[in-house]
Amino acid sequence: MNDADATLLEISGLSKSFGKYSVLADVNYRLRKGEIAAIIGPNGAGKTTFFNLITGYHRVDSGTVRFQGRDITNWPRHRIARAGISRAFQVSNIYPRLTTYENVRQAILAQEKKTLDIITRAGGLAKQDTLELLKLTGLLSNRDTVAGILSQGDKKKLELALALAGKPEMLLLDEPTAGMSSEETHETMEMVKRLNAQIGLTILFTEHDISVIFGYARKLSVLYQGTLIAEGTPEEVRKNEEAQRCYLGEEV
Amino acid sequence: MKNKTLLAAALFLFAAVLPLIVTEFWVHVLTEILILGLFAASFNMIFGYMGQLSFGHAAYYGVGAYTTGLLMVKANVPLLVCLPLSMLSAGLCAAVLGYFCVKLRGIYFAILTMAFGQLVYYIIFQWYSFTGGDNGLQGIVPPEFLGKAANPYYFFTLIVVAIGMTALWIISESPFGYTMRAIRDNAERTEFIGINVQRYMHLNFIIAAVFAGLAGALWGPFNRSVAPDLTNWQHSGMPVFMTVMGGPFSFLGPLVGSTIYTLLMAFVTSFTEYWPLVSGVIIILVVLLMPGGFLGLLNEKFPFLMQKLSGAKETDEQGRQEP
Amino acid sequence: MDITSLFAQFLSGLTYGTILFLVAAGLSLIFGVMNILNFAHAALWLMGAYFSYTFWNWMQGNSFSFWLSIPLAGVAAAAVGWVIEVVLIKRIYKRELYEQLLITYSIALIISDTIKLTWGVTNKLIVRPEIIQKPVFIFGAPLDSYFLVVIAAGAAVAAGLWWFLKYTRYGHIVKAAVFSREMVGALGIPIPRIYTWVFTLGIFLAGFAGGIQAPIGSITLGMDTAIIIQAFCVVVIGGFGSLLGTLVGSLIVGEVLSFTILFWPDGAMVLIFIITALILIVRPWGLFGTPMRI
Numbered sequence: 001m002n003d004a005d006a007t008l009l010e011i012s013g014l015s016k017s018f019g020k021y022s023v024l025a026d027v028n029y030r031l032r033k034g035e036i037a038a039i040i041g042p043n044g045a046g047k048t049t050f051f052n053l054i055t056g057y058h059r060v061d062s063g064t065v066r067f068q069g070r071d072i073t074n075w076p077r078h079r080i081a082r083a084g085i086s087r088a089f090q091v092s093n094i095y096p097r098l099t100t101y102e103n104v105r106q107a108i109l110a111q112e113k114k115t116l117d118i119i120t121r122a123g124g125l126a127k128q129d130t131l132e133l134l135k136l137t138g139l140l141s142n143r144d145t146v147a148g149i150l151s152q153g154d155k156k157k158l159e160l161a162l163a164l165a166g167k168p169e170m171l172l173l174d175e176p177t178a179g180m181s182s183e184e185t186h187e188t189m190e191m192v193k194r195l196n197a198q199i200g201l202t203i204l205f206t207e208h209d210i211s212v213i214f215g216y217a218r219k220l221s222v223l224y225q226g227t228l229i230a231e232g233t234p235e236e237v238r239k240n241e242e243a244q245r246c247y248l249g250e251e252v
Numbered sequence: 253m254k255n256k257t258l259l260a261a262a263l264f265l266f267a268a269v270l271p272l273i274v275t276e277f278w279v280h281v282l283t284e285i286l287i288l289g290l291f292a293a294s295f296n297m298i299f300g301y302m303g304q305l306s307f308g309h310a311a312y313y314g315v316g317a318y319t320t321g322l323l324m325v326k327a328n329v330p331l332l333v334c335l336p337l338s339m340l341s342a343g344l345c346a347a348v349l350g351y352f353c354v355k356l357r358g359i360y361f362a363i364l365t366m367a368f369g370q371l372v373y374y375i376i377f378q379w380y381s382f383t384g385g386d387n388g389l390q391g392i393v394p395p396e397f398l399g400k401a402a403n404p405y406y407f408f409t410l411i412v413v414a415i416g417m418t419a420l421w422i423i424s425e426s427p428f429g430y431t432m433r434a435i436r437d438n439a440e441r442t443e444f445i446g447i448n449v450q451r452y453m454h455l456n457f458i459i460a461a462v463f464a465g466l467a468g469a470l471w472g473p474f475n476r477s478v479a480p481d482l483t484n485w486q487h488s489g490m491p492v493f494m495t496v497m498g499g500p501f502s503f504l505g506p507l508v509g510s511t512i513y514t515l516l517m518a519f520v521t522s523f524t525e526y527w528p529l530v531s532g533v534i535i536i537l538v539v540l541l542m543p544g545g546f547l548g549l550l551n552e553k554f555p556f557l558m559q560k561l562s563g564a565k566e567t568d569e570q571g572r573q574e575p
Numbered sequence: 576m577d578i579t580s581l582f583a584q585f586l587s588g589l590t591y592g593t594i595l596f597l598v599a600a601g602l603s604l605i606f607g608v609m610n611i612l613n614f615a616h617a618a619l620w621l622m623g624a625y626f627s628y629t630f631w632n633w634m635q636g637n638s639f640s641f642w643l644s645i646p647l648a649g650v651a652a653a654a655v656g657w658v659i660e661v662v663l664i665k666r667i668y669k670r671e672l673y674e675q676l677l678i679t680y681s682i683a684l685i686i687s688d689t690i691k692l693t694w695g696v697t698n699k700l701i702v703r704p705e706i707i708q709k710p711v712f713i714f715g716a717p718l719d720s721y722f723l724v725v726i727a728a729g730a731a732v733a734a735g736l737w738w739f740l741k742y743t744r745y746g747h748i749v750k751a752a753v754f755s756r757e758m759v760g761a762l763g764i765p766i767p768r769i770y771t772w773v774f775t776l777g778i779f780l781a782g783f784a785g786g787i788q789a790p791i792g793s794i795t796l797g798m799d800t801a802i803i804i805q806a807f808c809v810v811v812i813g814g815f816g817s818l819l820g821t822l823v824g825s826l827i828v829g830e831v832l833s834f835t836i837l838f839w840p841d842g843a844m845v846l847i848f849i850i851t852a853l854i855l856i857v858r859p860w861g862l863f864g865t866p867m868r869i
Contacts, residue, residue: 055444081446093444095437106434110445115431115452118423118459122430166445305673352856359612359672363811364855370804371848378841485804489680496677526692532684539674539681540666 096148303436308369314483316465342465499547592829601777607816623785652782814864
């Protein structure tokens with residue numbers, strides 16, 4: 001079942017409203033394994049809610065989310081994470097009072113299912129893996145800094161590290177390069193691309209930075225007011241009139 | 253790391269020689285400090301490490317105390333056997349009640365723990381035939397091999413409490429303990445790294461109750477009796493006071509707090525009956541002026557001392573630690 | 576058990592429920608608006624009872640001494656409450672939950688001992704005016720005639736609060752603040768001033784409730800420790816910040832206690848705590864509270 005064309009994520013009829021406000025309406029989406037895909041849309045289009053529904057942050061109103069053939073709709077969050085979906089949040093959702101090192105180590109220990117251990121000294125565990133991940137995400141020099149005072153860009157990197165620590169099959173990145181310099185952006189996205197190439201990590205991200213979209217995404221979908229209005233390669237979407245009208249017309 | 257072991261050994265030795273230089277009255281006070289210190293340390297597993305305020309922890313302390321009391325008085329079970337049984341009964345109690353508590357957070361968690369604490373109190377209070385109701389259980393005496401003097405029971409308590417604190421220390425430094433810190437810092441994120449936060453909180457709740465039960469078990473023979481009061485909300489407030497006084501969010505804080513609180517109480521009650529008034533004022537002053545508790549104050553005034561003691565690395569202004 | 580006895584139980588529960596309502600109303604208001612759980616509420620209630628005793632004592636010659644002492648107790652308590660708010664509560668608005676609880680808990684300890692210091696340990700007894708010394712009979716069930724006063728007072732307070740919240744500007748502000756503190760602040764209304772007035776009003780209610788309680792039996796030390804927990808239960812069951820919730824919650828608790836005593840005397844409080852726990856588990860914001868994310 002290692003066919004690269006196998007569908008990893010299949011979403012049908014996904015809808016969500018908050019009170020009377022409908023955020024997502026009957027969204028269908030499909031992602032192949034090994035894909036690097038992006039979703040764009042104006043603020044309020046529903047991108048984060050889309051991620052929230054996939055990862056169990058909110059309950060869906062209707063529709064299904066299937067991952068690796070299993071129906072994971074409304075599964076508890078930790079179960080979805082264990083199933084292989086990791087997520088990096090738009091607003092850094094890290095452990096502010098732990099050091100960068102401890103942040104990453106925590107996520108690794110969780111992935112290694114060592115967190116029920118009440119006897120071993122945690123300090124000596126997962127050193128190798130933690131350092132490697134810190135190096136990969138460019139956080140090694142900050143390893144002993146208390147995470148709450150990291151710069152915005154570094155927090156985003158830590159966000160990514162936490163998501164990667166879970167050894168996911170699929171990575172959801174919510175505006176991964178927001179707050180980063182162009183150099184950091186390049187570094188981060190190159191790293192993501194490498195992971196995709198080397199271990200077949202499927203990536204789905206949202207972005208406002210057009211150069212990142214066109215530089216890295218192989219599939220692009222446009223979300224507007226809760227529905228997907230265009231889908232295809234970035235080039236195809238760029239030429240799509242409706243997308244131009246809705247998305248680019250909205251953006252100042 | 254070595255520093256901490258040395259510190260622990262030094263404290264233990266210091267505690268061991270104290271009876272040789274103080275009167276019997278103070279040996280009693282010291283025993284109380286140790287028992288309540290263990291009680292407060294167990295509370296801190298939920299509070300300092302996991303970040304929730306339990307206002308009903310005395311329920312498990314009381315359950316432990318009554319288990320030992322009942323077994324010793326009604327069935328002549330030896331104390332050494334009673335201790336683990338007390339831990340078990342407190343743990344079972346927490347398994348049931350804690351299951352519900354961990355569905356809530358913040359003030360609702362606090363109130364539910366308080367409600368359950370009162371529930372346990374009233375059950376013990378009203379179940380006259382079994383628990384003796386508001387008369388409590390009298391005539392709980394330390395076992396033969398410890399005799400009736402204060403010192404032997406003190407040493408026994410010291411050893412048991414030392415073992416208990418060591419166990420709590422090991423747990424708090426384990427991956428599970430760090431997961432508790434993670435839950436306190438950002439419970440939401442912890443879900444997303446694949447951890448069933450509710451289940452983990454439940455487990456921690458049980459662990460905390462088990463050690464509260466152990467402390468309670470030590471109390472019965474010490475006090476020669478147990479009463480339902482041991483489980484009421486005022487008693488549940490004690491570990492909160494002590495932990496905040498000593499230094500919330502540090503391992504030794506509760507023990508330090510127990511020392512300060514118990515000594516203060518012994519001192520103040522010797523010349524006035526208005527201990528509630530005095531303790532109320534003290535708590536207010538501590539909360540308003542010394543948010544880090546006593547240990548926090550030490551850390552502020554003598555940072556090098558604290559770091560040497562804890563073996564922590566130097567931390568410069570930017571929160572970076574030197575390698 | 577015949578109808579008359581059952582009705583008597585009902586009236587008894589109604590009376591006790593009214594007392595609870597009077598105590599819990601202020602507690603609910605304070606928590607709803609300020610998000611602070613006032614552990615000292617019952618202690619201030621007890622202080623109100625003692626105040627009313629003192630006022631009644633001072634005004635011995637006056638034929639209205641009994642009646643006047645009740646609202647005066649509220650005023651005296653409110654003064655104490657005002658001082659507490661300005662000196663202490665102000666400092667803990669933004670503090671952590673445990674700090675707020677410890678502070679109000681400590682205030683409770685201080686108030687309790689202050690009561691002991693001021694009034695001593697002997698029980699205080701207020702002698703009732705002739706008019707309410709004999710029981711009245713309602714549908715054949717005997718009822719302490721003072722209890723009619725209690726129920727009337729409760730109804731008056733409930734109606735007064737309802738009118739205040741619904742029809743006055745300050746009431747609207749308070750209601751809005753229960754719902755969203757930030758919005759009220761954003762509208763340029765000074766939050767600290769509102770908090771002071773709400774707290775003072777809450778304590779006035781507590782003191783007034785103490786005044787109402789005073790002629791029932793005698794006034795003794797330690798009455799507050801039992802009541803505070805019951806008041807918490809009322810507010811949990813009814814819902815913080817909801818007047819209707821407090822009313823319904825207090826009547827539920829009053830009646831449950833009253834009727835449970837008939838067939839399971841030992842279990843009355845146990846049942847109350849089970850109900851409270853159930854509400855917290857199933858619907859933490861109470862029957863009439865505003866649902867919020869836990």
